[in-house]
Every structure is written in C-alpha cells, then in structure tokens.
Amino acid sequence: xxxxxxxxxxVDVEEYFQVSAFDGSIDRARWPEFPSRVAASVDxxxxxxxxxxxxxxxxVLGCLVAQHASLIxxxxxxxHEIASHGWSHRKLTSLSRSEFxxxxxxxxxxxxxxxxxxxxxxRAPSFSLVPGLExxxxxxxxxxxxYDSSLFPIRRPGYGYPGTPxxxxxxARRGGTLxxxxxxxxxxxxxxxxxxxxxxxxxxxxxxxxxxxxxxxRRGTPATFYIHPWEVDPNQPRLPVPALQxxxxxxxxxxxxxxxxxxxxxxxxxxxxxxxxxxxxxxxRAFSAFAS
Ligand SMILES: [Zn+2]
Numbered sequence: 001x002x003x004x005x006x007x008x009x010x011v012d013v014e015e016y017f018q019v020s021a022f023d024g025s026i027d028r029a030r031w032p033e034f035p036s037r038v039a040a041s042v043d044x045x046x047x048x049x050x051x052x053x054x055x056x057x058x059x060v061l062g063c064l065v066a067q068h069a070s071l072i073x074x075x076x077x078x079x080h081e082i083a084s085h086g087w088s089h090r091k092l093t094s095l096s097r098s099e100f101x102x103x104x105x106x107x108x109x110x111x112x113x114x115x116x117x118x119x120x121x122x123r124a125p126s127f128s129l130v131p132g133l134e135x136x137x138x139x140x141x142x143x144x145x146x147y148d149s150s151l152f153p154i155r156r157p158g159y160g161y162p163g164t165p166x167x168x169x170x171x172a173r174r175g176g177t178l179x180x181x182x183x184x185x186x187x188x189x190x191x192x193x194x195x196x197x198x199x200x201x202x203x204x205x206x207x208x209x210x211x212x213x214x215x216x217x218r219r220g221t222p223a224t225f226y227i228h229p230w231e232v233d234p235n236q237p238r239l240p241v242p243a244l245q246x247x248x249x250x251x252x253x254x255x256x257x258x259x260x261x262x263x264x265x266x267x268x269x270x271x272x273x274x275x276x277x278x279x280x281x282x283x284x285r286a287f288s289a290f291a292s
Contacts, residue, residue, distance in 0.1 A: 007213055008181060008224040009056035009269035010149065010197075011045060012123060013038065013064065016230035017239060018089050020126040021248050025241040028088075037236055038064065039071045041229030044257070046078050052264035056080050057271040059123040059149070062087035062107030069114045076115040081271035083121030084108055084145075091128035092136055093158070101139050108143065121272055123226075124150035127159040127183065137173050147179040147272060149224060154185060154192050162192075167221035168275075181272055184223040186212035197226040202252030206259050213267050222275060225263070231256045 017026055017034045042058075049056055058075050060082060065072065076082055084107040092100060104122060111119045122145050129136055129150035140148055148171070151161040164182050171178045183196035186208055194200045195212035209225070216223035230236055234254050241249070 005217065005220070005222060006268040006270040006275070007216065007222045008149075008272055008275060009049065009054055009264075010123070010224060010226045010272070011042070011056060011058045012085055012226060012228050013042060013058050013060040014085065014089060014228060014230075015064075016233065016236045016249075018061070019228070019230070019249065020089070020091060020128075021245045022239065022241055025245060026239060035237075036067065037233055038229050039068060041233045042071055042075065044232055045227070045229065045260070046074065046080075048257075048260055048264060049080070049269075050078065051261075052269075054264055054269040055271045055274060056269060057083050057121060057149075057273065059083045059085035059121070060107075060111055061085045061089055062103070062110050063089075065107075065110040065114055072111065072114045073116075076117055081121070081273040082111050082115040082117060082119055083123065083149075083272070084111060084119055085123055086125055089125045091126055091158075092124050092133050093128050093130065097135055097139060100136060101143060104140065104143050104145065108145075120144065120146040122148050122150065124148075127152040127161075129161065130159060131161060134173075137171055137178050138175055141173060141176045141178055145178070147181060147276065149181040149183075149272065151180055152183040152185075152194065152196070154194050156194075167216070167219070179276065181222075181224050184212050184216065184225065186215065196224060198228065198231070199248055199251070201225075201227065201259060202231060202256050206262065209259075209263065210266065213263075217267075224272075225269070227256075227260060232260060 015038050086103040087107045108119045151164045153164045154160045155162040168181050171180050185192040186195040195208050213223045
C-alpha cells in the first residue's frame with residue numbers, strides 16, 4: 001500500500017498537563033508538581049516509526065530542553081527532525097509581537113544547542129496562528145525559520161485559519177517566503193472536517209483519517225498528520241478537570257496506539273525537512289497549482 005508519495009508525520013512534544021484544554025483548570029505554577037511522562041511516550045513513538053521505517057518532525061517545547069536533553073538527542077539520532085513548538089505553550093493570541101519573538105528565538109537556540117542541528121520549522125501551540133496574526137509570519141522569517149505548520153483550514157472557536165489552501169504552499173511576505181504545511185482536512189459535502197490527527201484521530205472513526213490521507217495522495221499533495229505523546233499514554237494520571245475537557249483529553253485514548261500503528265502500516269511518512277529537501281521550491285509551486 002506504499003506506492004504513493006509520503007505524508008508528513010508530526011509530533012507536538014509536550015507533557016500531559018501542559019495542554020491548552022487544561023489552561024483554565026491547571027495553573028502553570030503547578031507544572032513542576034506533576035511527574036514527567038513525556039519521554040516514555042516519545043520512545044514508544046520512536047519505536048513505532050522505526051518499525052515502519054517512517055520519519056517525522058517533532059515540534060518540541062523549549063521549556064522541556066533542560067530536563068529532556070537526552071530525549072531530544074534520541075529523536076535527532078533516530079533520523080527525525082527537531083522543530084519548535086515555542087517555549088512555554090502560550091497561545092499566539094495571548095502574546096505580543098516581542099513576546100512571540102522571544103518564544104521562537106529562545107526555543108530555536110536551545111533546541112539547536114541540544115540537537116546539534118539547525119531548527120527551521122515552527123508549530124503554534126493549539127494552532128493559535130489565526131487570521132489577524134499574520135505578523136507572526138514576518139517574525140518567523142526574521143528569526144531564521146523557513147516553514148510554518150500552524151494553519152488549520154477550519155473555523156473553530158479560538159483557532160483555525162479558514163480558507164487557507166489544503167496543501168503545502170508558499171506565503172510571500174515583504175521579508176521573504178515561508179513555506180506553510182497546513183493541517184489536514186476531509187471535505188465532505190462542501191464542509192471541512194478536521195482530519196489531521198490529535199483529538200480528531202481519537203474521537204472520529206479511523207476511516208476519516210484514512211479517507212483524508214488517501215484523498216490528498218490522489219491530488220498529489222502530502223497531508224500533515226499530528227499526534228501528542230500523551231495521546232499514546234493510556235495510563236497517564238487523570239487530572240481533576242471539568243467534564244468537557246476530560247472528554248476531549250481522555251476520549252479514545254485507549255485505542256490511539258493501535259490506530260497509530262495501523263496508520264503507519266497503511267501510509268508512508270516522512271519529516272517536513274526531508275520533504276523540503278526532496279521537493280524544493282519548484283515542487284512547492286507545483287503543489288500550489290492543484291486547485292483544491
Ligand atoms: Zn501543543
């Protein structure tokens with residue numbers, strides 16, 4: 001089943017207690033109280049990717065660098081790409097331009113220092129790069145980033161960038177051109193269903209993700225899949241959060257590992273860095289030529 005071009009496998013590396021869904025319930029000041037579980041889950045993902053000879057992009061939070069330097073090196077040494085998920089998991093909607101610059105500069109520096117390789121990709125916490133925050137593209141370019149993977153072509157409270165092309169494309173700004181790798185959607189009866197991974201991967205039937213990836217492959221464009229380490233950690237401690245957040249965070253978590261393995265068996269995956277190396281700018285423009 002591996003005859004098609006590879007899709008992007010991406011991991012947003014953060015702890016189970018650092019998720020945005022818990023923002024109102026779990027105070028950041030309490031983060032140091034919770035036992036870390038991220039390394040074991042990332043190691044599970046590394047093994048699953050290795051089993052299927054797949055590579056991926058790991059968007060890592062800068063605040064994890066001090067405690068998890070060896071984990072970051074393991075990711076790098078296994079042939080995957082290290083990219084930035086910002087420093088503190090604060091949404092862009094709550095940051096000034098200079099605070100955003102500090103987030104992406106400090107995380108890039110720390111991750112490059114630990115991984116010993118250049119970091120040039122970024123994913124916003126909770127896809128919070130929303131319409132009106134396009135200045136973030138300029139800051140990314142100014143800070144040496146070459147691509148962004150934060151846009152979700154759907155309309156949702158608090159996130160989403162409706163109308164963005166459903167394929168990798170160039171974003172031309174005064175200071176240069178950034179490549180965008182948007183999240184995957186499945187178009188059903190003219191409506192866009194989020195089908196990129198994460199909670200949608202756990203809550204919707206597996207067939208939704210499979211149909212989305214197959215449809216991107218038919219159009220000749222890579223889809224971007226994402227997952228969090230805590231989503232493949234069925235035994236994580238249950239935190240005292242309200243019912244809706246509990247459903248969002250823990251729903252379907254028991255079957256996520258099986259689904260990841262099935263996805264890796266059915267599709268070919270690579271990192272964004274490798275895709276950019278093998279599909280340079282001219283190919284990006286070709287992706288853009290496909291009408292969605
Ligand atoms: Zn995140």
